Every structure is written in structure tokens, then in C-alpha cells.
Amino acid sequence: MLLDGINHIAWISMDAARLGRFYADVFDADVGPTRTHGDDGKETMTIIRIGPHTELNIFVIEGNTEPERQTPMWGRGRIDHVGLQAASHEAFATIRQRLIDEAASDGTVNDFGAVQSIFFRDPDGLEGEVLIAKSSR
Incomplete structure (x- = not known):
């Protein structure tokens, strides 16, 4: 690549x-x-x-009032959310707990086959996702 x-x-x-x-x-x-x-x-x-x-x-x-606009998933414009790559499974677990502590996520881990992810909302309301490959264990 x-x-x-x-x-x-x-x-x-x-x-x-x-x-x-x-x-x-x-x-x-x-x-x-x-x-x-x-x-x-x-x-x-x-x-x-x-x-x-x-x-x-x-x-x-x-x-500028654009930061006040947040609509449901797939209704947010051309870029819907940001996916962040966790450095390791340990980092993924740490981030998950910190997101829960910040009340930015309920901590649900999603299984998307080759990867796991956690969704969160930052203080501006932007939806983000943290991902880790299952095979990187």
C-alpha cells in the first residue's frame, strides 16, 4: 500500500x-x-x-453553529464517525474503562468478525469508535 x-x-x-x-x-x-x-x-x-x-x-x-448539529447515524453528512485504532488489546481495555468512567460509552464491545469495537461520544457529540483486530492477541 x-x-x-x-x-x-x-x-x-x-x-x-x-x-x-x-x-x-x-x-x-x-x-x-x-x-x-x-x-x-x-x-x-x-x-x-x-x-x-x-x-x-x-x-x-x-x-459558527455547525458543532451543535448532530443527527442519527448515517444522517451526519459525508463523514459519519471516526474510527480509532487501539495500539494493543491492553490499550483497548484501558480505553474502554476510561470511556465508561467519562460516561462517554456504555462499554459494549461489538464483534465485527475480524475486529472488536467500542462506540463512544466525545464532549462535542461526535461519535467515535475504537477498534482492535482479534488476531493481534
Whole structure:
């Protein structure tokens, strides 16, 4: 393959600091500083590094109400949810417990044949999924 995963996913949030704390607390993510983005001074960007080659680029845009929109699965637009790869079965178990502790998931583990997954909602209401291959045991 010519690709090695996802470099970043960008989305708009109402509160990058709250979102950063969630991803740091649950996934041990590194939250970078918030800096001005764009030309009009009404936009900021915060980078949340969630893996060695993957980050979330979180934008807060004054007056933008898009982060308030969350609709049922498959009604959210072209990108419906984010799937994150757990580093190991131990990491998957740790993340599962942290999601339960944050009340971000009921902890249900889904069996999709070759992989298992847990769905969660972050503080912005974005649905995410954490996956681990069964064969990586």
C-alpha cells in the first residue's frame, strides 16, 4: 500500500479545551497550544495528537453553529464517525474503562468478525469508535 494510515481529521468545535481534556484523559493524547488560524481573527486551531502519525485538528470559529448539529447515524453528512485504532488489546481495555468512567460509552464491545469495537461520544457529540483486530492477541 502507498498509504500508512490517516494524518489528521479536522472538525469544528465550540470548546477545544474541553475536547482536548477528553482526548488526553481517555486516549493519552497530546494537546498542543491553541493558535489563531485564518485571516479574520475569528478562528483558532488546536492540534490534538492521537498517535504517532495522526492528529485531530480542532477549529473554533466565532459564530459558527455547525458543532451543535448532530443527527442519527448515517444522517451526519459525508463523514459519519471516526474510527480509532487501539495500539494493543491492553490499550483497548484501558480505553474502554476510561470511556465508561467519562460516561462517554456504555462499554459494549461489538464483534465485527475480524475486529472488536467500542462506540463512544466525545464532549462535542461526535461519535467515535475504537477498534482492535482479534488476531493481534
